[in-house]
Every structure is written in C-alpha cells, then in structure tokens.
Amino acid sequence: MAASRGGFAGKVLRVDLSTGKIGVQDTIERYEAVLGGAGLGYRVLWDEVPAGTGPFDAANKLVFAAGALVGTSVPCNGRTTITTIFPTCWPRPLVGSGHMGGHFAAKLKYAGYDALIVEGKADRPVWLMIRDAKVEIRDAGHLWGSGIRRTTLELSQEMGPDCVVAAIGQAGESQAPMGMVINSVSHSAGGVGGVMGAKNLKAVAVQGSGAVRIAGDKAEWEKLVKFHLSILGANNQHVVPSFPTPQAEYYNPASRWVGQPGRRWGAAKPPVELTGDIHDLSRIVYRTNSAAFFLGEEAWKYTVRGNGCTACPIRCHTMLRVPSVTVKYGIPDMAQNTCIALQFGRMFFKGLMAGKGGEAAIEACMVGMHLADDMGVWSNYGQLQRDLRKLYEGGYLKARLGSKEYASIPWDKYDRNDPAFLLDLVPRIANRQGELGDVLSRGTGAIFDTWSIPESDWADDHSTTYWKMGHPKHHANEDDGQCGVIINTQYNRDAQCHSHTNFVRNGLPLAVQKKLATDIWGSPDALDAPGDYTPANPYKARRAKWSLMRKELHDALGVCNWMGPWVASPRWERGYAGDDSLESKFLSLATGRPMDREELDRAGERIFTLHRALTIRDMGQVDMRAGHDTVPPWVFEDAKGAAPFTKGTIRMDRADIGRAMDFFYEAMGWDTATGAPGKARYAALGLADVGEGLAAAGLVPQDGK
Amino acid sequence: MSAGDAPDLGKAIVEAVREASAEARLVGADEVVERLRARGFGECLDTEPEVDPCRRVEALLSGLPEIASLASLSGRAVYHDPALLSRTYARILDRKGVTALLMAEEIRANSRDYPRPVPVELFEAPPFDLAPEAIEAAFKAMAASEEFRDIAFTTTSQGTVYLFSSLHLERDYATFLAEQDETFSMNP
Numbered sequence: 001m002a003a004s005r006g007g008f009a010g011k012v013l014r015v016d017l018s019t020g021k022i023g024v025q026d027t028i029e030r031y032e033a034v035l036g037g038a039g040l041g042y043r044v045l046w047d048e049v050p051a052g053t054g055p056f057d058a059a060n061k062l063v064f065a066a067g068a069l070v071g072t073s074v075p076c077n078g079r080t081t082i083t084t085i086f087p088t089c090w091p092r093p094l095v096g097s098g099h100m101g102g103h104f105a106a107k108l109k110y111a112g113y114d115a116l117i118v119e120g121k122a123d124r125p126v127w128l129m130i131r132d133a134k135v136e137i138r139d140a141g142h143l144w145g146s147g148i149r150r151t152t153l154e155l156s157q158e159m160g161p162d163c164v165v166a167a168i169g170q171a172g173e174s175q176a177p178m179g180m181v182i183n184s185v186s187h188s189a190g191g192v193g194g195v196m197g198a199k200n201l202k203a204v205a206v207q208g209s210g211a212v213r214i215a216g217d218k219a220e221w222e223k224l225v226k227f228h229l230s231i232l233g234a235n236n237q238h239v240v241p242s243f244p245t246p247q248a249e250y251y252n253p254a255s256r257w258v259g260q261p262g263r264r265w266g267a268a269k270p271p272v273e274l275t276g277d278i279h280d281l282s283r284i285v286y287r288t289n290s291a292a293f294f295l296g297e298e299a300w301k302y303t304v305r306g307n308g309c310t311a312c313p314i315r316c317h318t319m320l321r322v323p324s325v326t327v328k329y330g331i332p333d334m335a336q337n338t339c340i341a342l343q344f345g346r347m348f349f350k351g352l353m354a355g356k357g358g359e360a361a362i363e364a365c366m367v368g369m370h371l372a373d374d375m376g377v378w379s380n381y382g383q384l385q386r387d388l389r390k391l392y393e394g395g396y397l398k399a400r401l402g403s404k405e406y407a408s409i410p411w412d413k414y415d416r417n418d419p420a421f422l423l424d425l426v427p428r429i430a431n432r433q434g435e436l437g438d439v440l441s442r443g444t445g446a447i448f449d450t451w452s453i454p455e456s457d458w459a460d461d462h463s464t465t466y467w468k469m470g471h472p473k474h475h476a477n478e479d480d481g482q483c484g485v486i487i488n489t490q491y492n493r494d495a496q497c498h499s500h501t502n503f504v505r506n507g508l509p510l511a512v513q514k515k516l517a518t519d520i521w522g523s524p525d526a527l528d529a530p531g532d533y534t535p536a537n538p539y540k541a542r543r544a545k546w547s548l549m550r551k552e553l554h555d556a557l558g559v560c561n562w563m564g565p566w567v568a569s570p571r572w573e574r575g576y577a578g579d580d581s582l583e584s585k586f587l588s589l590a591t592g593r594p595m596d597r598e599e600l601d602r603a604g605e606r607i608f609t610l611h612r613a614l615t616i617r618d619m620g621q622v623d624m625r626a627g628h629d630t631v632p633p634w635v636f637e638d639a640k641g642a643a644p645f646t647k648g649t650i651r652m653d654r655a656d657i658g659r660a661m662d663f664f665y666e667a668m669g670w671d672t673a674t675g676a677p678g679k680a681r682y683a684a685l686g687l688a689d690v691g692e693g694l695a696a697a698g699l700v701p702q703d704g705k
Numbered sequence: 706m707s708a709g710d711a712p713d714l715g716k717a718i719v720e721a722v723r724e725a726s727a728e729a730r731l732v733g734a735d736e737v738v739e740r741l742r743a744r745g746f747g748e749c750l751d752t753e754p755e756v757d758p759c760r761r762v763e764a765l766l767s768g769l770p771e772i773a774s775l776a777s778l779s780g781r782a783v784y785h786d787p788a789l790l791s792r793t794y795a796r797i798l799d800r801k802g803v804t805a806l807l808m809a810e811e812i813r814a815n816s817r818d819y820p821r822p823v824p825v826e827l828f829e830a831p832p833f834d835l836a837p838e839a840i841e842a843a844f845k846a847m848a849a850s851e852e853f854r855d856i857a858f859t860t861t862s863q864g865t866v867y868l869f870s871s872l873h874l875e876r877d878y879a880t881f882l883a884e885q886d887e888t889f890s891m892n893p
Contacts, residue, residue: 243830244793244831246726246790249792253886254821343890347891354863356890510818530882531885532878572787642877647877647878647881648877648880649881
C-alpha cells in the first residue's frame with residue numbers, strides 16, 4: 001500500500017467542480033501499473049471519459065499528474081503532464097497531453113498527491129486551493145479577466161510565497177483551444193488552458209509541507225544522483241560544448257552548451273562572469289543560455305541568469321532584462337523562457353527569422369513573452385506563427401477577411417517587423433476578437449474549416465512544417481530520417497518526443513554516435529548522418545520504438561524528455577556513454593521495489609499502447625495505418641529535385657517509409673496491415689480489459705493478433 | 706638517480722606536465738626538466754652526467770600512460786595530459802602560429818569526423834582569435850597553394866560562409882549541412 005512504497009505520494013486528489021465534491025484515491029492500488037503522469041492520465045480517460053466527449057464538455061476530465069520521481073533529488077524532475085481530450089486535434093478532438101515544467105508537480109507531491117483529477121464544471125469562476133490535506137474550491141470572480149501574472153501574484157499573496165500557482169489567462173477563459181496554463185510565471189502547457197476555462201477553473205494553487213520518501217538505500221541514492229549529474233550535458237543533452245576548450249575532445253558550433261568561460265550574465269547585478277572548469281558539477285548552470293543560443297551574442301548582455309524547474313541544474317529558462325522594451329512598448333523589461341516560447345514574438349515576422357536575429361529579434365521576443373505568458377496563448381510549436389505568415393503572405397486573409405476587419409489590423413507594423421504589431425494581434429487571439437482572432441485561437445484545423453482552405457495547401461508546403469491533425473512536425477525527417485518520421489506519425493498533436501533528437505544532435509562525431517548506437521540498439525545502422533539517409537531497417541525502427549517508450553516513461557515518471565534519455569554523456573573516460581538504465585535504477589531506489597530496465601520499458605510500452613487504444617476508440621476505426629499514421633506530402637519532395645537517399649536531402653521515399661512503418665509495427669507487436677495492437681498484445685502488456693473493450697467494439701485487427 | 710628515485714621523478718614529471726596542461730600549454734621535455742629543477746629535482750636529474758636529462762625525461766614520459774605526446778609542427782615532441790588538455794585543443798595550440806594550416810586542419814577534421822562544415826566565425830572566436838583580415842589572408846594563401854586545394858566554402862541563403870574540405874564532404878552535402886546548421890535555432 002501507499003505507506004510502504006517510496007516515490008509515490010500515495011494519493012490522487014479528485015475534485016468535481018459540478019458538485020463541489022473533493023475526494024482522494026490510493027495511487028498504488030489504482031495506478032501503479034501506469035506509473036503516473038501521462039500513464040495515469042490515459043488510464044483515467046480510458047476508464048472515465050466516454051468516446052465522443054468533447055474537450056469543453058463537463059464530462060471531459062483534466063488530469064494534472066506528477067510522477068514517482070517528481071519532488072525527489074533526481075535531476076530534471078519538474079514535469080507535470082496534463083492529459084485530457086485535446087482541443088486542437090483536428091478534425092476531431094482526441095487524447096493528448098500538455099506538459100509543463102516549473103515547480104507545480106513537486107508542490108503537488110509535497111502536498112500529498114500524485115495527481116489532481118478535475119471533473120465537471122463550476123457554475124461560476126473558481127480557483128482551487130490545495131494546502132496539504134486542506135482543499136477548497138474558492139471564488140475566482142475577482143480574478144476572472146486577469147492575466148496570469150496578476151493571478152499568480154494575488155494567489156501567492158493570499159496563500160503565501162511558498163505556493164505554486166498554475167493559472168490560465170484570457171485565452172483559457174475564452175475557451176480558446178490555443179489557450180495554455182502556466183505555472184511559476186513561465187512554464188506552460190499548451191492546448192489545455194481552454195479546457196480549464198470551460199470548467200470555470202481560473203487557477204490551481206498548491207502549497208505542500210511534506211516530502212517524497214526514498215525507500216531504498218540513501219547512500220546509493222545520493223551516489224546515483226551524483227552520477228546522473230556527471231553525465232548531464234547542456235540543454236537537450238548536448239554533451240559537447242559549442243567552443244573548443246582544453247577540457248573537451250570534441251566541440252560543435254551548433255551545441256546548446258554555449259557557456260564558455262569568460263562569458264558574462266551582463267544584466268545581473270553585479271554581472272556574473274562564467275568561470276572555472278566546464279565539467280564542474282556546481283557550474284552546470286553556466287552551460288546553457290537559451291537566449292544566446294537562439295538569439296545570438298547580443299543576448300549575453302541582457303542575461304540576468306538561468307531559471308528552471310525543480311532539481312534541474314540546466315536552467316533553460318533564460319531570464320532577460322531589456323530596458324528598451326519598457327520605453328518602446330510599455331511592457332516590463334524582464335522576461336524568461338526557452339525554445340519556441342522564448343521566440344514566440346520573433347517567429348511571427350519573416351524579416352526577423354534570418355540567423356540569430358540580433359537586437360530587433362530580442363525585442364520581438366520580449367514583447368511576445370510578455371503577451372503570450374500573461375494572456376496564456378500557445379504557439380502550437382510555432383504553427384500559430386507559421387499559419388499567420390502563410391495566411392498573410394499567401395493572400396488568404398485579404399481574400400477571406402472582411403475588408404473592415406482586414407483594414408483594422410496594423411499590417412504596416414507587420415511589414416516593418418515592428419513588435420508593436422503583437423500588441424494588437426495577441427489580444428485578438430486571446431480574446432477571440434473578430435474573425436482572425438477567433439480562427440487563430442482555435443488552431444490550424446479551424447483555418448481549414450472556417451475558410452474552406454484544403455489541408456493540402458499546408459501539408460504540401462514544407463515551409464509550414466505542417467504534419468497532420470492540425471499540428472506541425474516535431475523533430476522529424478529533417479533531424480532523423482525514418483526514425484523521425486515514425487515518431488511523428490504516432491501522436492494526435494505534435495510529437496514532443498526528444499529521445500531521438502537529443503541523441504542525433506548531441507554533438508559527438510558520427511563514429512562515436514554509431515558506437516553508442518551499436519551498444520544500445522544493436523547496430524551502427526540504427527543511425528545515419530543527418531541528410532545522408534540510408535533505407536529503412538529494423539534497427540532504426542527499434543530506436544524509434546525506444547525513443548517513444550522513453551518519452552512516455554519520462555512523461556509518466558515526471559522527468560524531462562527535453563533533457564533525457566541520458567544515453568550519451570560528456571565523459572571521455574566512459575567513451576561518451578551515459579546510462580540506458582538510469583530511469584529504472586532511480587525508480588527502484590525511490591519505490592523500494594526493484595525494477596530492471598526491461599520491466600520499466602514494458603511499462604512505457606503499456607502506457608504508449610494505452611494512448612494508442614484511446615486513439616483507436618475515439619476515432620472509431622482500427623486502421624491506424626491509413627487513417628492516423630500519415631505523413632505529409634512535403635516529406636516526399638525536395639525543392640531541388642534530389643532523389644531520396646542522396647546526400648544532402650531530407651526527402652523520404654514513400655515505399656521505404658512503408659517498410660519503416662512495417663518494421664515499427666513489428667517491433668511493437670502490432671498488426672502491420674492496420675498498425676493496431678491485437679487482443680493478445682494488449683493482454684501481454686497487462687491491458688487485457690482494454691483489448692476486450694476494443695474487441696467488443698470491433699476495434700482490434702480481424703485476425704486477432 | 707637511483708632506481709628508487711624513479712617513481713618520485715615519474716610522479717613529478719606527471720605533475721609538471723599537468724601543471725602546464727592546466728594552463729592550456731604544451732610542454733617539451735626541456736621545459737619539463739626546467740620545471741623539475743624548480744621543484745628540487747636537479748640533483749636527481751644530474752646523478753648520471755653522461756645522460757642528457759632531457760633524454761631521460763623523454764624516456765620516462767614515454768612510459769607514463771596518463772601523459773600523451775604530440776609531434777609538434779616544430780618537429781619536436783610536446784606533451785600534455787589529455788584529461789586537462791584535450792588532443793583537439795593541443796593540436797590547435799600547436800598550429801596557432803601557422804594560420805592557414807590551423808584553419809585547414811580544423812576544417813578537415815570537422816568535415817571528416819562529424820561530418821559538418823564550420824561557420825567562418827568559428828575562427829574569430831577563442832581559442833583561434835583570428836582577425837577577419839588574418840582569416841582573409843589565410844584564404845588567399847590557401848587558394849594559391851596546392852596543399853590546401855580541398856578547402857572550399859559555401860554560402861547559405863542567409864549569407865553565412867561555411868568552410869569544408871572536399872576530401873570529406875561533397876559540395877551539395879556541405880551546403881545542405883550549412884543550411885541545416887544555420888536554421889537550428891528555428892527548429893528547437
């Protein structure tokens with residue numbers, strides 16, 4: 001039972017906003033087989049949310065789930081997975097998860113809960129107060145209409161500075177599918193803000209005074225944590241620095257390990273100079289500066305420090321102070337974020353896309369972060385920005401928007417790459433104001449539906465990077481050939497899988513990568529050099545499967561798949577090997593129940609298969625191969641007409657991708673004709689009830705494999 | 706020097722090389738001898754006057770697995786501890802006075818091993834620290850020399866110059882990799 005198991009908090013909190021009922025369940029008894037996080041979310045949706053439920057229906061549930069490693073001292077453990085019927089999935093909503101870092105997950109565990117399941121719909125705006133065992137639904141009338149920052153501030157003042165607030169902004173309140181929830185000021189989960197808004201739930205604020213118990217040997221635990229720190233690289237587990245240094249055999253100018261000794265956090269008071277041994281475990285924080293990586297050298301002088309998630313030394317949310325934006329745009333001079341969210345503002349402007357962008361791009365990023373992270377508008381991995389560019393530059397808007405609305409939009413500012421354009425555009429989206437604001441607030445699928453634009457206009461155009469179902473590619477063939485393609489076919493939103501790309505972009509020479517690939521996946525042919533792709537083979541499919549299972553495991557354990565898995569390392573003396581069994585070692589020590597790598601990987605496969613089952617159930621069709629696992633036409637084209645498998649193209653071959661999918665389905669034990677698991681496969685993974693349910697609905701392959 | 710002194714001397718040699726490696730410097734045997742004398746090993750080194758101390762130190766260095774030697778451009782052997790001063794960095798240090806060779810060998814290694822072209826800006830930053838004028842002069846020298854005929858460049862659509870070796874990368878592939886490298890920031 002819960003009391004005898006470490007790692008888990010032991011309880012799941014359920015809050016029914018319709019009835020006001022608040023209760024708890026035992027985590028281990030009900031959800032141990034799916035670990036937590038996304039696994040727990042999928043299980044709740046399978047058991048409790050019927051097929052056909054809409055994202056904004058009261059019957060939809062919103063599962064905020066941490067994992068067994070959250071709140072411990074495992075590096076990079078700050079992830080919350082929020083699983084629900086995902087509103088931007090097109091043409092029909094299906095299961096999906098938003099993921100956020102920050103400190104919400106750890107606080108939830110410290111309060112005594114592995115997950116929070118939100119049910120029903122409040123009859124008025126409310127917020128949820130969680131202070132250990134004390135849980136209350138409180139009135140949020142005074143907060144409704146506020147941005148995320150004010151909401152966070154007010155609730156923090158009410159509860160105390162040690163609480164963590166996850167809140168929605170105006171986008172979530174207006175039930176925008178593109179709404180997001182944000183905790184700890186900058187840590188966002190896309191697509192789920194509108195679901196909160198539909199439940200009239202403005203925020204969840206958590207305070208926890210407990211701790212997470214480690215059941216295993218404490219000395220072993222500490223040793224493993226130190227080992228893990230020793231094999232960390234920089235952001236995205238880039239294991240070599242971007243600069244030649246006496247302390248590294250290899251370097252890679254494209255590495256996110258940009259913190260070269262001598263650099264300065266120029267906006268810190270006083271400025272901080274990066275010094276010392278780059279491998280020093282107390283200086284890991286110096287390695288990553290997302291702003292400098294994405295925006296160039298100028299960003300160093302605006303850098304205050306790195307911020308980040310629970311127990312994570314990477315600090316990928318770079319905090320910037322840019323005084324000029326206060327004068328020019330009337331916004332605060334401080335902002336912080338990483339990756340796409342850092343570049344939210346810049347990416348709208350074609351003229352700011354070239355290279356690192358410099359000062360103009362930095363200002364656009366500051367304006368974008370100010371608006372998006374306060375109003376809670378999601379970028380859909382940059383698809384929002386690419387959509388606007390294509391709509392405007394392709395003449396779609398001029399042809400379809402009413403002339404009055406079109407004229408009301410300050411296109412002159414857009415054309416001048418003036419970030420002030422965002423001060424007009426983003427509130428339109430958050431408030432669903434006008435036709436443009438409303439359509440963009442509903443995601444890419446709404447563009448096709450509302451304006452009768454064929455999906456093929458996007459799917460044929462590589463510049464959109466559109467993949468399918470209303471979402472873009474996320475590290476696909478451009479990074480990793482067939483492996484990337486397979487991964488991008490599997491989800492109902494953008495794949496958000498980094499297991500594969502973190503390996504291929506780790507910065508090590510190809511021969512070293514191939515040596516590691518041989519050790520892990522059985523053959524050097526599991527990996528190609530970028531843009532020098534060879535035909536599909538079973539080893540690539542094995543790596544694709546491994547990548548997906550590890551992503552699901554990370555989302556279930558609460559560790560960061562933007563950093564893991566840690567199978568490569570900066571350590572010369574280890575031949576640059578990391579440790580493929582790190583997750584199982586940590587979980588075994590945390591829970592006190594030994595679990596080897598193979599057993600934990602089976603748990604990952606169980607979780608992923610449950611996601612598959614939910615997709616099959618809610619699509620009402622078994623043929624996933626034809627109906628779901630699709631690849632956009634641009635993947636099979638090359639702008640210069642280069643043939644597949646020639647050096648210097650990411651063009652894939654249709655027949656070869658067909659073989660790649662065969663290899664993958666075989667690796668998964670799924671029916672190759674339909675890409676669906678059979679009853680036996682469900683049963684073998686401990687999901688017999690799921691298999692039987694689908695069989696009863698005629699949703700397993702006919703041969704019963 | 707008695708046989709009993711060898712372990713201490715060996716240890717001192719390792720320390721002398723490590724000291725230099727920690728300062729990002731390569732050392733020859735003569736400098737190691739100087740450092741040993743400064744540490745009080747002079748008497749030990751001079752116990753056999755017929756043996757040149759440098760030769761003796763070289764012989765001892767060849768038996769120290771933790772110390773690596775490098776055939777310097779000057780023709781002599783230089784030493785470093787790879788744990789403190791990597792082979793890659795050691796080669797850069799050794800070639801620093803010969804700009805064209807320094808650039809060419811770095812370009813070749815990147816093209817061969819990773820494989821990738823490198824942005825020209827790489828050579829303006831530490832540890833190369835080359836002025837644009839010096840880089841341009843090196844290019845001219847390379848263009849005029851048969852020795853460097855494999856060194857080529859490609860310019861991306863955004864105007865950045867990337868360098869590669871045609872011994873290891875075809876032009877079209879180098880161009881693809883350069884474009885990809887430059888757009889990583891738009892593919893996070």
